[in-house]
Amino acid sequence: MRLEDEIKGRFRNEYHKGLINLNYTTRILGYRFIQDLKKHDITEQQYNVLRILRGFRAEAPLSIGFIKERMLDRDSDVSRLVDRLYSSGLVLRYEDNTDRRKKSVEISEKGLTLLNNLLETELAVDQLLKNLTESEVEQLNYLLDKVRD
Numbered sequence: 001m002r003l004e005d006e007i008k009g010r011f012r013n014e015y016h017k018g019l020i021n022l023n024y025t026t027r028i029l030g031y032r033f034i035q036d037l038k039k040h041d042i043t044e045q046q047y048n049v050l051r052i053l054r055g056f057r058a059e060a061p062l063s064i065g066f067i068k069e070r071m072l073d074r075d076s077d078v079s080r081l082v083d084r085l086y087s088s089g090l091v092l093r094y095e096d097n098t099d100r101r102k103k104s105v106e107i108s109e110k111g112l113t114l115l116n117n118l119l120e121t122e123l124a125v126d127q128l129l130k131n132l133t134e135s136e137v138e139q140l141n142y143l144l145d146k147v148r149d
Contacts, residue, residue, distance in 0.1 A: 029128050036121040040114060045076045046085055050115055053091060053107035061094055061104035079103070090114060 003021045004010070011017035034044055042050075052070045056062055068078045082105050085091040090111035096102035107115075129137055 029125075032128060033121070033125050036124060037118075040118060040121070042114070042118075043081075045071070045073055045081055046090075047118070048072050048076075049078065049081050049085060050090060050107060050111050053105060054112065054115055057107060060106035061092070062106065063102070063104055067105065085111070 003017065003024065007020075007024065009020075011020065030044070037044060037047055048071055049067055052067050053060065053062065056066075064078050064082065067082070068074070068076070071078065082091060082093060082103070086093045086105075088110075090108055092106050092108050094104045094106075096104070129140075132140065
C-alpha cells in the first residue's frame with residue numbers, strides 16, 4: 001500500500017516522503033520483531049548483546065567497550081544490559097583483578113540455547129522483506145549504506 005494511503009498524509013517533496021517512508025516502515029518491521037522477542041522475555045538491545053557475544057565467542061571474554069562499539073543502538077547502557085543478562089543467567093561476567101570497574105563478558109550455555117530457540121524468530125524477520133527479490137534487497141542495502149555516507 002502506498003504511504004499516502006497508509007497514513008493519509010501529504011509530503012513537501014520526495015525527499016520528505018522518503019524519510020517518512022523509511023521511518024514508518026522501520027517502525028512496522030521493528031514492532032513485529034520486538035513482539036517476537038517479548039515471547040522469549042528479552043529486549044531488542046539484550047538480543048543484540050547476545051548476538052555480538054555469540055559472534056565473537058572465539059575472542060571471549062569481551063569488554064563492555066567492545067560490545068558497545070558493535071551495538072546497533074549506540075546509546076544503550078551496555079553495563080546495565082549486561083547486568084540484566086547476567087541476572088538471567090544468559091551471560092557470564094568477570095571482574096578485572098586490578099580494576100574492579102572493568103568487566104569482561106561471555107555468553108553462557110543458557111544464552112546460546114536462547115539464541116538457538118530464537119532461530120524461528122530470525123527466520124520470521126527474514127520473511128518481513130518477502131515482497132522483495134534478493135536482488136532488490138541487495139539494492140536496498142546499497143541504498144541504505146549510501147544514505148549513511
